[in-house]
Amino acid sequence: MKPRPNHKPKVIIIGCGFGGLEAVKALSRAAVDITLIDRTNHHLFQPLLYQVATAGLSAPAISAPIRHILRREIKRGNLTVLQAEVTAIDAADKSVVLDDGERLDYDHLIVAAGATHSYFGHDEWATHAPGLKTLADAFDIRARVIGAFEHAERCANPDERAAWMSFVVVGAGPTGVEMAGTLAEIAQHTLAQQFRRIDSKLARVVLLEGSDRVLGTFVPALSQRAREQLKRLKVDVRTGCKVTTIDETGVTYDGHEGDVQFSNHLPTRTVVWAAGVAGSPLGRSLAATAHAELDRAGRVVVQPDLSLLDHPEVYVIGDLAAARSYGPDLPKADPKPVPGVSPAAKQMGRLAAANILRRLKHEPTEAFRYRDYGSLATIGRRAAVVDLAVPVFGALRFSGFFAWLFWLFAHIWFLIGFRNRLVVLIDWAWAYMTFERHARVVAEAPHRPGPPLTPPLQDAPDTQPLA
Amino acid sequence: MKPRPNHKPKVIIIGCGFGGLEAVKALSRAAVDITLIDRTNHHLFQPLLYQVATAGLSAPAISAPIRHILRREIKRGNLTVLQAEVTAIDAADKSVVLDDGERLDYDHLIVAAGATHSYFGHDEWATHAPGLKTLADAFDIRARVIGAFEHAERCANPDERAAWMSFVVVGAGPTGVEMAGTLAEIAQHTLAQQFRRIDSKLARVVLLEGSDRVLGTFVPALSQRAREQLKRLKVDVRTGCKVTTIDETGVTYDGHEGDVQFSNHLPTRTVVWAAGVAGSPLGRSLAATAHAELDRAGRVVVQPDLSLLDHPEVYVIGDLAAARSYGPDLPKADPKPVPGVSPAAKQMGRLAAANILRRLKHEPTEAFRYRDYGSLATIGRRAAVVDLAVPVFGALRFSGFFAWLFWLFAHIWFLIGFRNRLVVLIDWAWAYMTFERHARVVAEAPHRPGPPLTPPLQDAPDTQPLA
Numbered sequence: 020m021k022p023r024p025n026h027k028p029k030v031i032i033i034g035c036g037f038g039g040l041e042a043v044k045a046l047s048r049a050a051v052d053i054t055l056i057d058r059t060n061h062h063l064f065q066p067l068l069y070q071v072a073t074a075g076l077s078a079p080a081i082s083a084p085i086r087h088i089l090r091r092e093i094k095r096g097n098l099t100v101l102q103a104e105v106t107a108i109d110a111a112d113k114s115v116v117l118d119d120g121e122r123l124d125y126d127h128l129i130v131a132a133g134a135t136h137s138y139f140g141h142d143e144w145a146t147h148a149p150g151l152k153t154l155a156d157a158f159d160i161r162a163r164v165i166g167a168f169e170h171a172e173r174c175a176n177p178d179e180r181a182a183w184m185s186f187v188v189v190g191a192g193p194t195g196v197e198m199a200g201t202l203a204e205i206a207q208h209t210l211a212q213q214f215r216r217i218d219s220k221l222a223r224v225v226l227l228e229g230s231d232r233v234l235g236t237f238v239p240a241l242s243q244r245a246r247e248q249l250k251r252l253k254v255d256v257r258t259g260c261k262v263t264t265i266d267e268t269g270v271t272y273d274g275h276e277g278d279v280q281f282s283n284h285l286p287t288r289t290v291v292w293a294a295g296v297a298g299s300p301l302g303r304s305l306a307a308t309a310h311a312e313l314d315r316a317g318r319v320v321v322q323p324d325l326s327l328l329d330h331p332e333v334y335v336i337g338d339l340a341a342a343r344s345y346g347p348d349l350p351k352a353d354p355k356p357v358p359g360v361s362p363a364a365k366q367m368g369r370l371a372a373a374n375i376l377r378r379l380k381h382e383p384t385e386a387f388r389y390r391d392y393g394s395l396a397t398i399g400r401r402a403a404v405v406d407l408a409v410p411v412f413g414a415l416r417f418s419g420f421f422a423w424l425f426w427l428f429a430h431i432w433f434l435i436g437f438r439n440r441l442v443v444l445i446d447w448a449w450a451y452m453t454f455e456r457h458a459r460v461v462a463e464a465p466h467r468p469g470p471p472l473t474p475p476l477q478d479a480p481d482t483q484p485l486a
Numbered sequence: 487m488k489p490r491p492n493h494k495p496k497v498i499i500i501g502c503g504f505g506g507l508e509a510v511k512a513l514s515r516a517a518v519d520i521t522l523i524d525r526t527n528h529h530l531f532q533p534l535l536y537q538v539a540t541a542g543l544s545a546p547a548i549s550a551p552i553r554h555i556l557r558r559e560i561k562r563g564n565l566t567v568l569q570a571e572v573t574a575i576d577a578a579d580k581s582v583v584l585d586d587g588e589r590l591d592y593d594h595l596i597v598a599a600g601a602t603h604s605y606f607g608h609d610e611w612a613t614h615a616p617g618l619k620t621l622a623d624a625f626d627i628r629a630r631v632i633g634a635f636e637h638a639e640r641c642a643n644p645d646e647r648a649a650w651m652s653f654v655v656v657g658a659g660p661t662g663v664e665m666a667g668t669l670a671e672i673a674q675h676t677l678a679q680q681f682r683r684i685d686s687k688l689a690r691v692v693l694l695e696g697s698d699r700v701l702g703t704f705v706p707a708l709s710q711r712a713r714e715q716l717k718r719l720k721v722d723v724r725t726g727c728k729v730t731t732i733d734e735t736g737v738t739y740d741g742h743e744g745d746v747q748f749s750n751h752l753p754t755r756t757v758v759w760a761a762g763v764a765g766s767p768l769g770r771s772l773a774a775t776a777h778a779e780l781d782r783a784g785r786v787v788v789q790p791d792l793s794l795l796d797h798p799e800v801y802v803i804g805d806l807a808a809a810r811s812y813g814p815d816l817p818k819a820d821p822k823p824v825p826g827v828s829p830a831a832k833q834m835g836r837l838a839a840a841n842i843l844r845r846l847k848h849e850p851t852e853a854f855r856y857r858d859y860g861s862l863a864t865i866g867r868r869a870a871v872v873d874l875a876v877p878v879f880g881a882l883r884f885s886g887f888f889a890w891l892f893w894l895f896a897h898i899w900f901l902i903g904f905r906n907r908l909v910v911l912i913d914w915a916w917a918y919m920t921f922e923r924h925a926r927v928v929a930e931a932p933h934r935p936g937p938p939l940t941p942p943l944q945d946a947p948d949t950q951p952l953a
Binding site for chain 2: 059060061077078079080082083084086087090093094096098099100101102103117119121153154155158165166169172173210212213214215216436438439441442445446449455457458459460461462
């Protein structure tokens with residue numbers, strides 16, 4: 020059947036992260052009818068989300084309304100944006116189901132639904148150890164961190180006070196290292212001398228890591244530098260530690276000193292989870308209706324062109340895709356999987372869009388080739404590690420203050436919108452000069468996990484302001 | 487008994503709004519031991535709160551951590567800041583009780599606990615018509631407004647869609663006028679052409695007012711100007727309307743056309759309450775233990791020096807005080823009560839602090855004299871009314887673009903902190919040029935009618951999730 024002149028192929032894109040947004044932009048001038056579905060109203064610059072969690076930036080500085088970013092594409096007339104949750108994908112029926120029961124048909128589908136936290140089968144830990152994926156997560160962690168110091172100031176029991184002043188970050192990838200470094204900075208500088216009954220400098224920040232080094236995806240020399248920089252910030256880094264329990268009393272883990280195994284309990288009220296990542300539940304929907312294969316982390320194993328084996332009209336990109344990079348000499352793939360980073364998601368978004376257009380023209384699709392420009396991670400004020408892949412030259416690795424400056428400008432450069440860049444630059448310059456974190460503002464009532472506070476003793480001498 | 491040399495008089499200040507903050511500053515160099523208690527961790531610049539609710543500003547732009555504002559005073563050693571909710575004042579025992587049961591003694595007390603919404607005996611309306619007093623309120627309203635347009639875009643039923651695209655503001659004081667004007671601006675400009683299925687310009691903004699004119703505290707000529715400016719922004723202003731019901735279907739009110747009475751129902755899913763104000767529940771605590779007299783709005787009737795008749799060591803200031811202004815010729819007071827505005831609260835905070843110091847020196851206290859510098863109200867982009875009391879010259883009244891500029895700079899001038907002023911100026915310049923409202927970002931799931939989003943009781947602490 021020849022296509023009717025008025026019937027444009029329908030493309031549905033699920034998720035407006037880095038991958039989904041690039042796919043929309045790449046398709047927006049083509050003769051297709053695009054529907055973009057996201058469960059929030061904004062695109063989020065996730066690499067700086069830890070700054071919202073640690074009160075260095077406000078939410079609007081690192082996020083922008085989807086309708087604003089794509090206002091020109093919407094005006095052009097072939098893009099519909101819906102704020103909705105996709106509850107299921109029916110690949111056999113070529114449709115997706117929304118939270119209100121609405122069913123939308125597609126001719127081509129791009130699933131860019133991203134990843135969520137994984138607690139390795141211990142979902143009960145989530146209450147005590149929030150992860151960091153959404154703005155709501157960041158506000159939750161901000162409220163817990165700021166509330167912990169406030170509780171400590173009001174607390175008469177020394178054990179309880181010590182628990183409020185202990186912070187544990189689980190997982191020493193880039194997010195965990197950034198969180199731990201910034202938490203230490205807050206305790207050492209931002210809050211210094213702002214309390215009467217406690218000394219914020221005595222707060223303890225512990226970074227737990229299961230493997231034997233921090234920033235495991237970097238070369239060992241940079242891991243070592245990062246560890247030294249964390250130590251300088253007074254972060255207590257403990258590698259080779261496997262968390263066994265997280266509850267309202269704190270974190271228990273198994274570790275070893277040489278050959279001696281031991282189990283340790285860290286009493287704390289504030290835990291940040293930066294360890295496990297799992298593909299969006301929509302992966303299971305694809306496994307059920309499109310026979311997609313999932314890897315151990317719940318990510319969808321894709322073909323070289325990012326589509327599914329039995330459903331070449333369905334593409335999976337970004338953090339939800341278990342993809343490999345292919346050189347021009349298909350079928351030999353890189354042995355390493357493509358990492359879950361924003362440049363990879365953007366590149367996949369562009370390729371999935373291009374492959375849809377190729378199929379519409381009955382041309383063969385192309386395989387994904389990941390261009391790795393390097394990795395950056397920051398540790399706190401003035402410290403970072405940089406590992407760049409420079410064409411011809413090879414690897415360029417450095418750490419310290421210049422790495423931090425490089426990290427700063429690279430991140431601000433990729434922020435969406437001129438206003439955001441300007442405001443973030445001002446915020447950083449301000450924070451750099453004053454040590455203040457301007458977004459230290461919590462709208463909710465203070466967070467209170469676990470057991471209720473015991474009423475402070477009336478006459479405890481160390482809690483009386485001044486006698 | 488002579489005071490012991492090491493025993494400084496204890497002053498407790500409840501609330502860190504405009505009044506409480508001024509009182510702390512005025513006392514911080516005196517030989518007193520101050521404890522400041524607030525249930526949030528921040529001071530809020532309430533006159534710009536409607537900008538957070540309408541996504542023009544981020545929360546940190548109009549708020550600052552109390553510990554940061556008062557860091558020098560804390561360092562000086564006679565100020566303790568506690569984030570806590572005061573649940574009761576025991577004036578007979580000269581102590582206050584905190585949420586965890588802790589009891590703090592005082593020699594002098596300043597109650598600056600402010601006001602909350604009043605639904606005139608209809609607390610059940612709170613679920614459907616949130617008021618605007620806290621950052622949590624502002625995030626709630628922001629989520630509802632942005633979510634309403636998103637729901638309308640997804641909605642197939644024309645009646646339901648029309649209800650999502652109708653916005654009702656109850657109360658045409660400064661907050662109601664600002665909210666209605668800005669909502670209209672969002673529909674007419676910010677969101678224009680950013681949807682496919684709906685036309686945001688067809689959204690309807692209704693401003694309901696019980697009396698016969700908007701901005702009732704201004705002179706009639708300025709009320710008339712404000713009404714014209716609202717009309718130009720396509721706000722449907724209806725005066726002489728008494729709300730009888732607010733529920734999930736909309737707002738019902740009684741009105742009249744000439745002598746003909748009628749009842750009307752406005753179908754809407756989004757109502758903002760800007761009508762009634764009631765004193766903090768701590769007023770009732772003072773009535774019970776200090777024989778304080780409350781007025782109809784639950785405010786505490788104070789003596790000319792802002793203290794209580796039976797308890798000269800207890801001062802009530804700001805929105806919680808029913809105060810009058812006295813000239814030098816006591817006891818003749820101004821016939822009009824002091825309005826609930828920030829300059830009045832600041833002046834009361836300074837006087838209460840000074841009167842405490844006078845009493846410590848066994849000097850007579852002074853009566854409150856309100857210095858009224860005038861009133862400002864803005865209506866939307868480029869429109870405002872200004873009524874200044876200029877010494878010698880008399881009243882200076884103007885409206886329109888220059889009034890808006892005056893309003894803008896006056897508000898930015900009084901914002902706390904250089905960074906905030908700079909960021910707010912940039913945000914406004916940006917919004918002015920682009921019509922974009924950069925904080926149009928909602929962290930939670932979209933608002934859905936049915937289960938309440940806000941705690942239905944006015945007295946409940948802010949516990950809803952942060953938007």
